[in-house]
Amino acid sequence: MSSDDAYASFLDKANEDPNAGRARPADKEPKATAQSKFSANAKQVPQKLVTAAKDRFYTSEADEPFVPVCFGLGKATSLPNEDEFISITDSEHSADSITILDPVDWDKQGSYKPLIDELQEASKGNDVRVYRVQVDSTRVEYWLVSTVDGNLLGYKAKAIES
Structure with a gap:
């Protein structure tokens, strides 16, 4: 084989799809229910919220997507306090790690107004309220939520803030 043929063969091999023959990962679009670790209390999210969250990201050091969530409120009849929030969402964090914010204060530049309006x-x-959950020294979760028909409904986004 000439060196030109060997080089052409090398280029063909280098340009092959490295994932050829492997199973493709599942679709990464937000699902209509909360994440699986919350499945015990998870409820169906209205399709309008799923659509509104599509291609929307919380801007931080790691731009993460907004994930639609919906949980049954249980005994609570209004927006929960920190302890109720932990119970409703099956959070593994303490009430001390949660700060409750007004959406206007949280979104001073109006970047997330379409999500708030929806x-x-x-x-x-x-x-509508924002629950800021401090996961560790740099990781944070933001929960933009409201209540309707006995459910806590809204969006969750992860952030890195160092």
Whole structure:
């Protein structure tokens, strides 16, 4: 084989799809239910919220997608306090790690206004609140939620803030 043929063969091999023959990963679009570790309390998320979250990311050092979530409120009848929030979402974090914010203070630049507006509409005008969960020294979860029909409904996004 001439050196030109060997080089052409090398280039063909180098340009092959490295994932050829492997199973493709599952679709990474937000699902209509909360993440699987929350499945005990997870409820069906309205399709409008799933659609509104598509291609929306929380901007931080790691731009993460907004994931639609919905949980049954249990005994709570309004937006939960920190302890109730932990119970409703099956969070593994303590109440001390949670800070409750007003959406206007959380979104001072209006970057997430479409999500807030969609959530207010879906919750029939009920209050919207942000729960900031400090996971560790740099990782944070933001839960943009409201209540409707006995459910805690909204979005969750992860952030890196160092």
